[in-house]
């Protein structure tokens with residue numbers, strides 16, 4: 001069966017389009033290569049550009065206002081629910097294969113903001129199973145990263161009454177039966193077409209697990225618009241889940257998506273990755289380390305000499321410290337524009353622009369690190385964020401897989 005050979009024909013006919021590179025870049029959950037053309041990508045994936053009107057309806061946030069999140073799926077139904085004070089949810093997960101850096105935490109801070117403004121329920125699954133299968137790491141190593149990542153997620157400061165943290169191997173009592181149920185609609189051909197060839201049957205099954213994550217708020221809390229704010233490379237998971245949701249007789253609507261660009265790597269455009277060679281800024285980094293990393297590694301849009309820079313000015317559009325300010329770290333539009341204008345005119349030097357970015361990023365990290373440092377035992381801290389027994393039962397019942405011994 002071909003991946004596009006599914007029952008839906010109208011609005012989502014393009015959703016399972018393959019990830020195969022027809023242009024000179026590749027974007028799948030397991031490989032990001034080449035220079036990404038973000039506009040082409042949403043056409044390739046069949047997603048919609050965010051409109052000015054949609055952005056204006058969201059709570060104001062630089063990641064939206066400046067279009068780091070630039071595309072989506074079914075954004076209107078989420079906005080309608082948020083505006084009507086009706087239930088609405090966000091799912092934003094983490095693959096715990098290493099320490100978290102700046103790029104990982106931005107969607108979490110956006111989710112927190114949306115939760116504060118409109119009361120969104122936020123689900124944050126940690127796919128330790130996926131990372132065990134995808135990376136050459138033991139369960140002990142993945143477990144270590146999972147615990148450390150959880151502390152960073154807790155430090156963001158979500159409302160425990162409206163937030164659930166899920167760990168695939170720990171919450172397997174609910175995740176596994178649901179994933180099995182969803183897996184009946186996932187063929188090897190679909191998995192291969194969407195994700196590329198997988199090394200093991202484990203990774204072939206994993207999309208059923210991530211589809212479970214995306215439907216979980218509805219299985220626990222009832223049918224409601226669900227928005228998944230993620231970097232574009234994760235969109236295939238959303239498409240697969242939407243196809244499954246359309247075929248399964250489940251009391252859920254298809255999850256929507258908010259698709260984001262990658263925070264640029266310090267050494268230039270592309271994906272900021274903790275596993276690649278390019279240095280990245282870890283959430284735990286000390287201020288001196290942040291300063292040193294940016295001073296020595298950040299790609300700038302400055303000129304070769306000070307004289308030339310003063311005369312011809314710099315280019316903020318390729319300058320990584322400026323891009324960091326624009327993504328998140330300088331929320332004030334007027335201030336950002338002033339910095340850009342001074343840079344273009346040559347009044348502001350690359351070194352000075354770097355210092356502004358260092359100042360903003362270290363201030364942000366200091367607050368994050370303070371909140372992290374006061375956390376107690378993980379097992380205690382996470383308790384108010386775990387699914388309750390009633391919620392677990394509810395999800396299994398809604399999916400038609402009631403517990404055997406109840």
Ligand code: TRP
Pocket residue numbers: 029091092093094095125126127130210213214228230234
């Ligand atoms: N697969 C994602 C990654 O590798 C992590 C993840 C798991 C996720 N479940 C999710 C992301 C649900 C968004 C929504 O980073």
